[in-house]
Each structure stands twice: as C-alpha cells, then as structure tokens.
Amino acid sequence: MSAKLDQLLSDLQASLGDKITKHVVALDEITIECKAENYLAVCQILRDATTLKFEQLIDLSGVDYQTYGDGAYDGVRYAVVCHLLSVSLNHRVRLRVFAQDEDFPILPTLVDIWSVANWYEREAFDMFGIMFENHPDLRRLLTDYGFVGHPFRKDFPMIGNVEMRYDPEQQRVIYQPVTIDERNNVPRVIRDEGAHRG
Template sequence: MSTSIQEEKLAEKLQTVLADKIVNSQIQYGELTIRIHARDILSVSKLLRDESEFSFDTLIDVCGIDYSTYGENLAAKHGLGDKRFGVIYHLLSVSFNHRLRIRVLADNNDYPVVDSVTEIWPAANWFEREAFDLYGIVFDGHPDLRRLLTDYGFIGNPFRKDFPLTGYIEMRYDENQKRVIYQPVTIEPREITPHVIREEYYGDLES
C-alpha cells in the first residue's frame, strides 16, 4: 500500500472518530497534518495513544511557532485568522508505522496557553520547556515549567519574530564587583549592507 493511500485511510479514520474536534486536515509531502482546537489537545492525545486502531505511543517532537509574519495569503490558506502562536506535535505509531502531525493555536496572543501533554507522553517535558523558553507559550499542568536553554535572568523569548537580534540585556564580568552583572544592551542598532567587489566583465562569457 502506497504512503499516500495509507495517509488517506488514516485521515478518514481520524475524521470519523474525532469528528468536529478536527478543524482541518491536509496531506502534504506524504505526511498527514490535522489541526484541532487547543481545548481538545488532552482528550485527543489520550485517544490517539490509547485507541488500538491508532496506537500513537511515541511523541517524537513538540515545537512552538510564531505566525506573526506568516503573510495574509498563507494565514488564510491555513485558517490561522488572527492567531499568532501555535504548537506542533509529531506522533509515531510503532505498531502501524504511521506518523501524524497535530497543530493547535493558542487562543490568546498576549498570553498563549496550551495544556501540557506530559501526563500522556512524558517525553513532552523538555520539549514543552523549550517552547516556553523560546516562544513564551505556557503549558498548563506542566510539572516543572521553567527556562531550558536561556539563562535564568534572561528577558524575553528569543524565537518570537519581534525579538531584537541583539536582545534586551547583556552580561559581563565586572572587575570592581568581582561578579557577572546584567546591563542593557550597549550595541547600537545598525543595518549592515555587504560591500561586493567584482572584476569588470565578471560573468560575461563573451568578453
């Protein structure tokens, strides 16, 4: 059975079982993606893991995404509306060798919150911490939600599209205080334009 047929059959089963919990679905590059409401992530995840016809026993990855510069055409195509932050889950069924991608969108752009799935797939623990750290997405019910990749004194979320390239603060060792200190960034914002030098008639095959 070809991959596309497998994904189509899986999509039909999911549509039958999940019904109105699926906002939309698509098969692209041989992979099935379904979008569900954020409020349903726990119930859907538990069903996908426990139902014998799905058996998605393995969580491969969880990642955050900031759609703020996605563009009107793509936002309309994927039905994003005015939602800015999303969470993407990659699942694997070892029994059936099926893969599934789930997309949920946080309802609040100012304070994005999605339920944690650590009680269903413990592997989500550090993935959710990473998304919290880099995107500021809060995972309700997470047992230990704190920064993972940035420093404890870090300000902001560096993977958000509006986060400045230089950050907000910098740290250095202060000789007078004999310790590491934090201070506002001292780098002046500037636009860097590369200076390109080419030989005369460069690339002209007739010369």
C-alpha cells in the same frame, strides 16, 4: 495519496470526528488541527485508539505565526505543533493547536499523556513564552535565569534586550542593557596623491 495514507486519514476522521477542525495532506504527511479545548482529548485518542496507537511524541515545538503569509490564521499568533509516531502501526501524524490568547498564550500540558513532553514544553515556554497549564516544572531550559523575553518570537529584537559581561570590580558576571557602538559602514578609500589622473 497512497492507500496507506488514505487509510490513516480515514482512521483519524473516524476516531476524532468533529474534534479535527482542519486537515492537510502534503508531501505524504498528514497535518491535523484541533481547538485548544479539545487538545487533551485529541491527544488521548491519538495515543489510545487501536487504529491509531501513536505511542510516541517525537517532537513538540512552538510556532509564531505573527507575519505568516496573508493572515491565513485569522490573527491567531502562537501554536504548538506535535509530531507523533506509531511504532506498532508504522505511521506518523502532525498535530497543530493554536493558543487563543496572544497576550498570554496557554495550552494544557501533555506530560500525563507522553512524559517526554516535559522538556519539549519547557523549550516552547522558554523560546516562545507559551504557558503549559499543570506542567510539573515549567521553567526556562535554554536561556539563563535572568534572561528577559522569548528569543524565537518574531518581535524579539535581533540584538536582544540585555547583555552579560564579567565585571572585574564585582568579580562576577553581570547583566546590563545592550550597548551598541555606532559603526561607520562607508569604506575608507586611500588615494595616492602622486597617481596620474588621465
């Protein structure tokens, strides 16, 4: 590990203390984890501490760990991963936090800390179904208003739940349950009856 990375890890541990539940250093990047109840406080410190100064949230994504590895995350399924950048100090960190309830994953919004979190959180809600408490406008971003489910969840069917088509009688697009035509995947072999068999 480089001296700069070692210093950043030291600064993170000094500023966050026991709010960090885990840290991993791999490929010259630091990933830290915190509990959901410390999420806002950790993000506030990451932004405001003079030794850290993570002014920019450059990415936020949901993650579904349903079938990850050998149960490395003790059955906790949904997480949010934030990538942070300090422009003034030229360093980066990744923060991961798990939503504790698999049936209704919820975490606080980061919009008041980094306003750019708005659309990132809407995408995580749309694709993974992760709720963000106190978000100013939490609604779907990439799927249509009538879409059923969250397509990046690992248990979401590959063919989806509904399909849309244009109905000429109603003169509009309608939604209907997915229809699947059975396919015969056995190749059709055409034989020339007059061919010599040897």
